[in-house]
Amino acid sequence: xxxxxxxxELAPQVSVRPxxxxxxxxxxxxxxxxxLKDRRLLAVVEALGDAPSARHACAGAGIGPSxxxxxxxALARLAATDMLRERTA
Amino acid sequence: xxxxxxLVEHFxxxxxxxxxxxxELTYACNLACRHCLSSSGRRDPAELSTAxxxxxxDELERMQVFYVNIGGGEPTIRPDFWxxxxxxxxxxxxxxxxxxxxxxxxxxxxxxxxxxxxxVQISLDGATADVNDAVRGEGSFxxxxxxxxxxxxxxxxxxxxxxxxxxxxxxxxxxxxxxADRYGAQLRLTRLRPxxxxxxxxxxxxxxxxxxxxxxxxxxxxxxNVLTGDSFFHLAGYGGDALPGLNLCGxxxxxxxxxxxxxVYACPFAIHDAFRAGNVRDDGGFAAVWRASELFRTLxxxxxxxxxxxxxxxDACRGGCMAAKFFTGLPLDGPDPExxxxxxxxxxxxxxxxxxxxxxxxxxxxxxxPVTIGRR
Numbered sequence: 277x278x279x280x281x282x283x284x285e286l287a288p289q290v291s292v293r294p295x296x297x298x299x300x301x302x303x304x305x306x307x308x309x310x311x312l313k314d315r316r317l318l319a320v321v322e323a324l325g326d327a328p329s330a331r332h333a334c335a336g337a338g339i340g341p342s343x344x345x346x347x348x349x350a351l352a353r354l355a356a357t358d359m360l361r362e363r364t365a
Numbered sequence: 366x367x368x369x370x371x372l373v374e375h376f377x378x379x380x381x382x383x384x385x386x387x388x389e390l391t392y393a394c395n396l397a398c399r400h401c402l403s404s405s406g407r408r409d410p411a412e413l414s415t416a417x418x419x420x421x422x423d424e425l426e427r428m429q430v431f432y433v434n435i436g437g438g439e440p441t442i443r444p445d446f447w448x449x450x451x452x453x454x455x456x457x458x459x460x461x462x463x464x465x466x467x468x469x470x471x472x473x474x475x476x477x478x479x480x481x482x483x484x485v486q487i488s489l490d491g492a493t494a495d496v497n498d499a500v501r502g503e504g505s506f507x508x509x510x511x512x513x514x515x516x517x518x519x520x521x522x523x524x525x526x527x528x529x530x531x532x533x534x535x536x537x538x539x540x541x542x543x544x545a546d547r548y549g550a551q552l553r554l555t556r557l558r559p560x561x562x563x564x565x566x567x568x569x570x571x572x573x574x575x576x577x578x579x580x581x582x583x584x585x586x587x588x589x590n591v592l593t594g595d596s597f598f599h600l601a602g603y604g605g606d607a608l609p610g611l612n613l614c615g616x617x618x619x620x621x622x623x624x625x626x627x628x629v630y631a632c633p634f635a636i637h638d639a640f641r642a643g644n645v646r647d648d649g650g651f652a653a654v655w656r657a658s659e660l661f662r663t664l665x666x667x668x669x670x671x672x673x674x675x676x677x678x679x680d681a682c683r684g685g686c687m688a689a690k691f692f693t694g695l696p697l698d699g700p701d702p703e704x705x706x707x708x709x710x711x712x713x714x715x716x717x718x719x720x721x722x723x724x725x726x727x728x729x730x731x732x733x734x735p736v737t738i739g740r741r
Contacts, residue, residue: 289481291457293382293429297375300384302431304459305481309384309431313372 279351280334280344283363285325290359294318301359310359317350324360373611379618379665382428383655387633388623390418390446391438392728396465398490398501400529400570402634403624404561405438406730411626415445417646421623422449424651425458432459436633438625438728441468447476454482463488463527465505466512474515477524486525486553487512492540496533500570513548522549525592529557530580531570538583542591553592554584556599559692559702560634561724567693574710577703584608599689602682602705614686617642617664621655624726629654631664634688638725671698678706685709694721 286292289305298312299321312318319337320330327333334347354360393408394401413421425433433453440446440462453460461484469477469487477485487509491497494506516524526545528534534541538554545552559567572580581600584591588609595610611619616632623629627645630636642661643654655661673684684690685701693702694716700708 291429291431293431295375295380297370297372300431302459304432307432307459307461307484311372 278348279355280331280348281329283324283327283329284351284355284360285363286321287358287361292318292321301354303357303359306358308357308359310354310357312350317347320347320351321354321360325363373613376611376613376615376619377665379661381656382652383430383621384615384619385432385434386425386430386621386623387434387436388421389436389438389625389633390440390449391443391625392726393442394438394465395442395467396439396502396505397730398505398562399566400490400500400531400557400561400563401729402558402560402563403436403438403636404724404727404729407728408438408442409626409728413625413627413645415448417627418445418449419452421627421645421651422453422456422458424645425453426456428652428655430458432461435460435462437463439465439467441473450483454480460484461486461525464512465501466509467505469512469515471515471518474512474519474521477516478519478521484524485516485521486527487516487550488527488529489541489544490529490531491534492537492544496537499533500531500566513550516550517548524548524550525553526550527553527555530554530572531557532572532576533570535572535576535580538580542587551590551592553594554580554597555594556596556686556689558634558686558688559721560688561636561727562729564692564721564723571703574703574705574707577705578603581605581608581705599682599685599701599703600705602678602685604678604681612681614683616640616687617658617661621661623651629658631660632688634686635691636724636726637691637722639691639722640688641725669698671696672708673698673700676700676706676708692721692724 289303291302293300298314299318301310316337320333323333323336330351339347389403392405394405441464450460459482463486466487477483489509490500497506528541542552557571581603585606598612601612622633629642631640642658645651670679673679687697689702690697695712702709702713
């Protein structure tokens with residue numbers, strides 16, 4: 277199943293700092309720093325916690341079908357590094 | 366997801382707040398390492414008080430600085446060390462602290478293992494006592510190993526073993542890795558700088574050109590498993606694959622140093638008036654220094670390539686480390702003393718002995734006698 281079809285939230289130990297280019301993410305548990313390289317990705321990440329799926333969060337941020345692959349990959353990377361946590365209803 | 370400006374350029378132009386910073390809490394130290402980058406030994410009477418240190422933490426929280434790298438001197442010597450660590454983590458400022466391990470007792474290790482927000486780096490500059498103690502003082506290897514045993518026994522996995530790469534410990538890279546593995550720790554290798562007392566031992570200890578090349582290959586082979594604090598960005602000049610990290614000098618742009626008396630410097634390796642941006646006790650505190658200092662504004666502007674501008678590697682290495690150049694007497698707009706193309710070595714040969722700038726501060730203990738640590 278694609279990350280887009282699952283529900284996510286930021287891991288509780290992750291801190292987000294918006295920046296002109298996007299945002300910095302820091303995980304206090306793994307001590308990893310990540311970069312969100314554009315503002316729309318930040319909007320997606322911020323919307324994840326209240327969206328039924330990542331796909332909904334992307335749609336809400338105005339991401340169209342031609343761009344969604346890049347966001348899918350970015351979200352998968354964040355999930356693989358524990359920045360995101362799968363949300364169970 | 367097109368990005369108009371490469372991410373690294375955003376960092377080169379500076380952020381509104383540092384990503385992290387180094388905070389040397391005290392110049393007092395129970396060791397007297399020969400290469401100490403801050404010439405530590407004696408406490409400075411003007412050290413920040415507990416209240417002043419808390420105020421700095423409050424500011425860092427407001428600025429959303431993710432974490433501080435606490436060092437010294439030996440930070441655990443400060444009587445309020447644990448109080449400040451607790452205060453920082455309670456205010457969402459993570460703590461990584463560097464220690465020689467002398468004071469990491471089983472009780473301390475237990476306490477550290479229980480906190481998610483505190484990370485520890487045990488400094489070790491040899492994988493054997495003879496190599497380590499020649500630089501860090503007699504008994505310091507045993508103390509570091511004891512600390513690692515305590516941390517491992519307490520269940521603290523993933524603490525760091527932090528090694529300054531020298532000509533003498535270079536052959537031990539694999540041994541350091543094995544040592545870190547044995548204690549469930551992660552290896553961190555950083556570059557020797559001619560800063561502080563490091564200037565006095567630079568010629569003797571900095572890696573040879575051949576070692577430096579091997580180091581680059583070794584780091585590439587180990588990838589993200591070995592941390593470097595991004596300190597080997599000058600090796601980008603080799604032109605091969607990029608080492609993990611930003612490969613950028615973050616001084617005054619995304620990192621800086623706060624020293625024990627509150628002076629803010631561009632980086633931990635640049636304790637000299639030429640790189641002093643202000644003091645956290647000034648009006649406006651740390652935030653004003655970070656955002657408005659003339660020095661930091663200059664560092665965030667376009668940098669002159671000087672003699673390096675015509676070199677094919679300049680876009681990758683950007684001329685290397687300014688502190689390494691400064692304290693070896695080289696101009697800032699020229700090659701790094703360890704320039705991978707060998708241009709720095711040529712320039713160094715022409716520097717008049719004794720003409721390089723000295724650190725503005727020296728807290729070394731008067732007689733630099735080797736310190737012996739009693740065995741328990």
